[in-house]
Amino acid sequence: MNSFKASNCSLPPLIRFLSSHGRRASPRPGILGVFTPRSRLFSGPSSNTFMEVVKTVLMQASATNERVAIRAEQKSYGYLQLGASALNVSNLLHNKYVKGTNGMRYLDGARVGIVAKPSAEFVSGILGTWLCGGVAVPLALSYPEAELFHVMNDSDISMILSTQEHQQLLENVAAKCSSHLSLIPAITSMEQSGSAADNMVAKLIGEIEDSRIAEGDDPALILYTSGTTGKPKGVVHTYKSIISQVQILTEVWEYTCSDRLLHCLPLHHVHGLFNALLAPLYAGAVVEFMPKFSVHGVWQRWQESYPKDGSIADDAITLFTGVPTMYTRLLQGYEKMDLDLQVASASAASKLRLMMCGSSALPYPVLKQWEEITGHRLLERYGMTEFFMALSNPLHGIRKEATVGKALPRVEVKIIPEDGSATGTTEVGELCVRSPSLFKEYWKQPKITKESFIDGGFFKTGDTVMVDEDGYYIILGRTNADIMKVGGYKLSALEIEAVLLEHEVVSECCILGLPDKAYGEVVCAIIVPQPDARRRSEQELKPAISLEELQNWSKEKLAPYKIPTKLFLWDSLPRNAMGKVNKKALKKLLEGQ
Numbered sequence: 153m154n155s156f157k158a159s160n161c162s163l164p165p166l167i168r169f170l171s172s173h174g175r176r177a178s179p180r181p182g183i184l185g186v187f188t189p190r191s192r193l194f195s196g197p198s199s200n201t202f203m204e205v206v207k208t209v210l211m212q213a214s215a216t217n218e219r220v221a222i223r224a225e226q227k228s229y230g231y232l233q234l235g236a237s238a239l240n241v242s243n244l245l246h247n248k249y250v251k252g253t254n255g256m257r258y259l260d261g262a263r264v265g266i267v268a269k270p271s272a273e274f275v276s277g278i279l280g281t282w283l284c285g286g287v288a289v290p291l292a293l294s295y296p297e298a299e300l301f302h303v304m305n306d307s308d309i310s311m312i313l314s315t316q317e318h319q320q321l322l323e324n325v326a327a328k329c330s331s332h333l334s335l336i337p338a339i340t341s342m343e344q345s346g347s348a349a350d351n352m353v354a355k356l357i358g359e360i361e362d363s364r365i366a367e368g369d370d371p372a373l374i375l376y377t378s379g380t381t382g383k384p385k386g387v388v389h390t391y392k393s394i395i396s397q398v399q400i401l402t403e404v405w406e407y408t409c410s411d412r413l414l415h416c417l418p419l420h421h422v423h424g425l426f427n428a429l430l431a432p433l434y435a436g437a438v439v440e441f442m443p444k445f446s447v448h449g450v451w452q453r454w455q456e457s458y459p460k461d462g463s464i465a466d467d468a469i470t471l472f473t474g475v476p477t478m479y480t481r482l483l484q485g486y487e488k489m490d491l492d493l494q495v496a497s498a499s500a501a502s503k504l505r506l507m508m509c510g511s512s513a514l515p516y517p518v519l520k521q522w523e524e525i526t527g528h529r530l531l532e533r534y535g536m537t538e539f540f541m542a543l544s545n546p547l548h549g550i551r552k553e554a555t556v557g558k559a560l561p562r563v564e565v566k567i568i569p570e571d572g573s574a575t576g577t578t579e580v581g582e583l584c585v586r587s588p589s590l591f592k593e594y595w596k597q598p599k600i601t602k603e604s605f606i607d608g609g610f611f612k613t614g615d616t617v618m619v620d621e622d623g624y625y626i627i628l629g630r631t632n633a634d635i636m637k638v639g640g641y642k643l644s645a646l647e648i649e650a651v652l653l654e655h656e657v658v659s660e661c662c663i664l665g666l667p668d669k670a671y672g673e674v675v676c677a678i679i680v681p682q683p684d685a686r687r688r689s690e691q692e693l694k695p696a697i698s699l700e701e702l703q704n705w706s707k708e709k710l711a712p713y714k715i716p717t718k719l720f721l722w723d724s725l726p727r728n729a730m731g732k733v734n735k736k737a738l739k740k741l742l743e744g745q
């Protein structure tokens with residue numbers, strides 16, 4: 153049942169223009185470059201056609217009823233400004249790369265790299281690329297040079313969109329990759345532009361009518377995987393997969409135009425791009441960027457939203473989503489506050505509507521402590537670049553610890569046991585997903601694409617999972633990185649990590665299987681001790697915890713074959729932008745030692 157409250161929102165936002173791509177009743181132009189009269193393109197019986205939706209948005213975004221879409225660096229950008237800017241970008245791309253080209257009217261699926269910090273310009277870069285018929289490839293400013301070139305060359309990017317502040321860097325990059333750089337014109341904020349004139353709205357509608365309308369199955373986006381299990385692969389998504397995902401998320405988490413999401417995630421992965429940006433914008437919410445996650449900044453923003461006097465600020469944050477390491481750091485920040493500030497912070501956090509967590513396993517001690525302090529049981533969900541989100545704990549109902557909930561609406565999942573036999577509900581095996589949000593293909597990798605699917609169009613995730621007695625899914629980990637084979641037993645590294653994290657000395661933990669002649673693999677633990685334990689160990693000149701101490705403690709909690717037989721104490725774990733540890737790389741490193 154569609155339970156979301158979008159109807160309470162007077163303004164369906166601009167981003168709904170996507171929805172028409174999958175549902176337009178009238179025929180599309182066919183091959184790009186063949187002109188189709190406007191009346192044919194937009195004469196659908198439903199009010200959900202591309203133009204009807206965009207028109208409604210823009211009419212409501214007029215002088216009397218302007219709405220904020222993005223807040224960044226103390227400035228607000230309305231849906232109208234975003235729309236106007238997206239058109240500017242589309243025109244810019246058109247004039248520079250399409251005009252005068254034989255037979256072309258649009259970008260015809262050419263890849264456009266988008267490199268900008270989280271900002272209104274980033275969003276307009278994506279929307280503008282789509283309006284001109286291009287495929288958006290969000291790139292991270294934080295990529296090491298080698299990875300940036302890998303992604304740019306692999307996706308055959310011919311154009312880069314960026315902003316003035318990165319011009320010099322990107323000019324060098326563009327020159328090395330034989331691509332062209334264009335700067336996204338700075339967007340006028342609402343504070344600068346004042347009210348929009350009605351004729352501007354009408355003009356905008358007219359121009360958008362002339363833009364490229366893509367087919368549901370046309371590629372729209374290439375996202376690169378984190379590379380935790382190998383070299384990052386380009387995952388091609390279509391207009392259809394994108395629109396179905398934003399609709400599903402809006403529905404299940406009840407995003408509405410009354411929401412305001414504090415956004416602290418990278419935009420080149422699905423968590424930051426879909427859960428925290430496109431779905432909230434689709435619902436008409438405000439997305440407030442905090443480009444660099446700051447523990448102090450997040451707590452402060454919540455305190456400003458819900459001051460001690462019990463009032464609620466007009467621009468109060470209602471939604472937050474993060475990776476587990478963010479919550480760990482927020483808890484560390486909380487512990488350093490004085491009592492007064494702790495009370496104010498906990499009370500403010502408790503007033504948000506929803507707090508979510510994902511991208512990697514949420515340690516139980518973090519979930520527990522967060523709940524004790526803020527009253528929020530974090531909503532844990534599971535997703536992947538290839539299909540965005542697939543499993544989620546419920547918004548209403550029981551959120552079970554150590555699980556990622558059940559399949560989202562319109563998503564089908566099944567478990568394939570290793571021996572390929574029929575599945576039962578409690579069996580362990582590989583999770584397979586069929587979803588309207590499934591990707592189209594791996595870019596230029598037809599063989600890998602083919603091998604990734606089984607009969608019936610289910611995608612093999614490469615994750616080993618099991619289902620509990622209530623039908624909630626438990627992620628045991630990446631089959632080729634988290635599942636260890638020790639003396640005939642198959643063990644989940646995530647399960648052992650979750651147990652060790654309960655030890656008072658352990659701050660962070662990573663479990664790996666290292667090769668062993670006798671057992672196949674042995675369980676190796678890398679532990680980052682808590683700061684107190686580290687200080688004590690320096691004073692006493694002995695390790696924060698020894699292997700023997702860890703093993704003795706573990707005896708009560710883990711079966712003998714799950715207890716680590718190797719231990720490393722490190723100051724930190726190497727994590728990528730999404731807080732993930734590349735276990736394959738770590739294994740290689742340790743094997744070499």
Ligand SMILES: Nc1ncnc2c1ncn2[C@@H]1O[C@H](COP(=O)(O)OP(=O)(O)OP(=O)(O)O)[C@@H](O)[C@H]1O
Pocket residue numbers: 377378379380381382383384385421509510511512513514532533534535536537538556613615627629630732
């Ligand atoms: N809530 C969660 N709990 C445990 N693991 C999760 C959760 N959410 C996502 N994951 C893990 O993240 C993976 C998806 O992340 P992503 O698509 O970025 O791929 P990756 O494994 O990090 O990178 P690559 O595919 O390049 O190896 C999932 O397959 C799963 O292993």
